[in-house]
Amino acid sequence: MTQNQNRLTIASYFLLALLTASLHAQAEKPESKSLRADLPYQVKKSDPVNHEVEFSVVVTPPYHCKVLKVWVPVPQTDAAQEITASKFTTFPQQVSPQISNEPVYDNRFAYFEFHDPHGAQIITHRFRARAWNLHWNMNPAHVTRVEQWPSSFEPYLKPQTVAQPEQFQQVIQNINAGFQNKGPGLIGAMNWIDRNLTYDHIHASLQADANHAFEQRRGHCSDYHGLCATMGRALGYPTRVTYGLALYPKNSPSHCKMEAYLPPYGWISFDLSETQKLAKQIQSDKELTAAQKTSLTQAARERTLSGFRENSWLLLTRGTDYQLAPPALKPVRVVRTAYVEADGEILPEPDPANIKKREFSWMTSHRYTADKPFKKPFKDLSTLNAD
Known part of the structure; x- marks a missing residue:
């Protein structure tokens, strides 16, 4: 092979390598490289406030309920908020939660299962939250x-x-x-x-x-x-x-x-x-x-x-129409503060802001303490x- 042929062969290999790299780059950089559903918030943050949160769900199961199931959404740290010192407790029954994420929107839930509950059961979540404007x-x-x-x-x-x-x-x-x-x-x-x-x-x-x-x-x-x-x-x-x-x-x-x-x-x-x-x-x-x-x-x-x-x-949850983790009787449309089932039936969701409501199968109580005054x-x- 002549020197010119060698040069031509080397040049061909070089061009082929460039073409291959270009094709790989195109394959690895589709539209989704810049358009990502999991993209963190691209936002300007200001005026952080630290909140001490004590949030309770008080559930009243039906008389002689055998199994009471409660799902409580768990806030997560992301680019817009920081969650620390998270701890769940229950009263009067002592039940440890199962923590897991559902697969569609990655919402996290604490799942509690009470067997033969007598009277109301109280689930309390204490945590710290740092939030920004x-x-x-x-x-x-x-x-x-x-x-x-x-x-x-x-x-x-x-x-x-x-x-x-x-x-x-x-x-x-x-x-x-x-x-x-x-x-x-x-x-x-x-x-x-x-x-x-x-x-x-x-x-x-x-x-x-x-x-x-x-x-x-x-x-x-x-x-x-x-x-x-x-x-x-x-x-x-x-x-x-x-x-x-x-x-x-x-x-x-x-x-x-x-x-x-x-x-x-x-x-x-x-x-x-x-x-x-x-x-x-x-x-x-x-x-x-x-x-x-x-x-x-x-x-x-x-x-x-x-x-x-x-x-x-x-932020607690994102999205609509998804199955809880672990699965509930059926997918939920949304979860506002909790989702509750008793002996295979869904307990009705309360609306405490509705002045005409007088009966609730469950209710929340809550206390928030901020590290400084903030405007609404x-x-x-x-x-x-x-x-």
Whole structure:
């Protein structure tokens, strides 16, 4: 073989190596390299607060119950919150929990099984939580459209069946038409919900039910965000309902938000119901001028639409329609504070914020102690000036 032939052969091998490396790089760097369902929050954090949490579930089993089963969601550390010193105790029966994660959304649960319980059983979870104010500063003009989402997003794109499909599709078409080349249609869905839904704790599903919200045009936080999540998926965006705890005294400690995956920002948290309530508070404030009301209402809505989560809210669960770990009688729609079964029957879920309720099969009690005073952004108007 001549010297030129050697050089040609070496060059060929080199080009082949480059081509092979390029092909491998393409195979290893699909769309999912930048679009990841497990992407940590890409967010600006500020004003951390440390909370000492003592959270109890008081369960009253039926008379002569043989087996009482209770699942309690366990908060996890992530990029937005830190959980330490977690410990469960029970009274009067001493039962150790089984801790495990369900496979779809990786939610963690503490499972308790009481045999022949006599009277109420109290499960108490004590832990420390560090939470921040979270600002995504999302600019709708910078959100990119995705034609084909990686398979890891499948659980977040699965639509909820809507009982009024024609009316629902008409709303989605109108939102799409109104937001062509004006940023993500999800913003249009949020605006539609703000215009069309009324906050109502008595007529609420407690299950993030899009059908309830769309048909009744009312509900509480889970209905607002369940419908918005369904609309977001119909518009082509991965979404998930998130349930957590408001870390200050409330009759109903649970509160729901919604997250949507908007490239290049990743997962962003939105709270539509609390923003609507805040806007109504502003409009009814007799000490504010008309100009101040307009300015503050706009600031409240802009804060929400840019992505915001407060340092007095703690994430417990993500997602809808999944099987608990260990499995329950059937998959759950959501878990707010606990899920309970007694002798093979699901105990009804309480709504302590419903003033007409007088009977509960179980209830929560809770105490939170913060290391410093903090403002409630959806109640304190001065937080809008600060933002």
